[in-house]
Amino acid sequence: MRSIEPIAKFDLAFSLFCLQHKFAHPASRISKAVSHTGDGHLYAMFGVMAYWFGGLEGKQFLIVGLLAFSIERPIYWLTKNLFKRRRPHELSQLVTSFVTPFDRYSLPSGHTAAAFLIATVVSVFYADVALFAYLWAILIAGSRILLGVHFFTDVVLGALLGIACAHLALSVMGV
Template sequence: MLLERALYWPLKNSLKRLRPPEKLNGFHSIVVASDRFSFPSGHSSAAFALAILLSLAVGGFMPVLLIWASCVALSRVVLGVHFPGDIIAGALLGTAVAFTNAAYWGLI
């Protein structure tokens, strides 16, 4: 998870994609985001990294955990703080980090 955080935060702050309320006139989010930029989604990245690592470490729970991670990701769009591409990029980043860690620790 440390690797996921170490990659996501610099990426988000270097790409500087504004959130939907700041890019779309008249759009209001349901919640206020904790930071200014949206790409990639840190919630999606962390959820997918955790879901996949837990699935590989414990075994057998991947479908349930992937549904949970997908719900976390989709909630960010529903709440109005991310664009769909933000959560897709976050999910891909989290997945890549999870499999990299799993390979390093001999889980796969």
């Protein structure tokens, strides 16, 4: 475990840097709104709209998205329950959590994984909005840190998980 100690120290220091300033509470209000966009309801709406209005490409978008999530969700759940990494506020009383997380453990960030999964699939099917999709995913990742429920490495690994699952689904579907 000694080899991950520098990472854990960095994570805690980064969380404290992000959460111990006079703007933490106002930033948390914005972060709650941003984070809420990654709760899942918009993904379903995107998929349904693509299916109804996107022709064959929209149908393929929905299928790839569903496949990607069917790959990502079990990996996410297994990883969370294998590593059982405690959340920032559980490791330090100096860290404030501004929301109650959906589950117990922090590694990887599920919101971030889902946001980057969607951003990756969107970037393939709708390249014109790829930059917006990735910026939105980055904002979701940042919001999870600013809400005090994830460490920096949680969101980095969540992003990598989402991107990898999206690429695997795209590959399986021959896109």
